Amino acid sequence: MNTLWYKWDEMRRDVNVLCRDIAIEKFDPEVIVGLSRGGLTPGVMMSHWFNKPFKPIKTSLRDFPEWEDFMPRKTDKRILIVDDICDSGATFERMQNYLLVRSDGCDVRYASLWWNNECDFEPNYYVQEVAKDTEKLWIHFPWEQWWNAPV
Numbered sequence: 729m730n731t732l733w734y735k736w737d738e739m740r741r742d743v744n745v746l747c748r749d750i751a752i753e754k755f756d757p758e759v760i761v762g763l764s765r766g767g768l769t770p771g772v773m774m775s776h777w778f779n780k781p782f783k784p785i786k787t788s789l790r791d792f793p794e795w796e797d798f799m800p801r802k803t804d805k806r807i808l809i810v811d812d813i814c815d816s817g818a819t820f821e822r823m824q825n826y827l828l829v830r831s832d833g834c835d836v837r838y839a840s841l842w843w844n845n846e847c848d849f850e851p852n853y854y855v856q857e858v859a860k861d862t863e864k865l866w867i868h869f870p871w872e873q874w875w876n877a878p879v
Contacts, residue, residue: 729866734841736870742841742855743770747777749853750808755837757808761798763787763819766812769871770841774810787819800827806835812869813842815860817849824849842867 750757761783762771768784775782785798800807809823820838827836839853844860858865 729864732865732867734867734869739770739841739870740773743773743777745855746770746839746841746853747774750778750837750839755806755808755835757806757837758804759783759800759807761785761807761809763809763811763823766869766871767810767840770812770839771810774808774839787823798823798826800834802832804834807837809836809838811838811840813844813867814838814840814847814849814851814854815844817844817847820849820851841869 757778757780759781760771760775760778762768762775762785764784764786771784772782783798807827809820811819814820820840824836824838827834837853838849838851840851841854842856842858843851843854845857846859846861858867860867
């Protein structure tokens with residue numbers, strides 16, 4: 729397995745790119761939803777950039793078989809769901825299926841720093857693209873094992 733150490737400055741640059749792309753499209757989210765664990769840091773950063781409320785959601789499919797339901801407020805018509813990587817697409821797909829049933833006419837969009845282009849779910853916004861399975865690549869995000877990351 730090959731390892732890519734994604735650095736803080738690269739992540740900050742890519743969050744800026746996501747914010748710019750979303751703004752260029754004139755999508756003005758009313759709430760930013762960060763999926764734990766990887767979507768929390770970029771989600772908080774985007775929440776500050778857009779000056780919008782942030783809602784962290786526990787959605788760990790890998791670490792724990794738990795899921796926290798997210799109910800949009802009746803006033804939320806534009807929602808941005810953020811994660812660090814769209815790897816298999818399962819987390820975003822589950823969120824999408826849940827919100828299709830629960831939301832009433834919401835414009836829900838998905839953003840990730842990285843997209844594994846070998847999965848079927850393509851986020852609305854992403855910066856980096858990789859064929860993770862073919863390249864046998866594991867991406868270490870700066871908040872993961874930061875104490876072991878090369879400096």
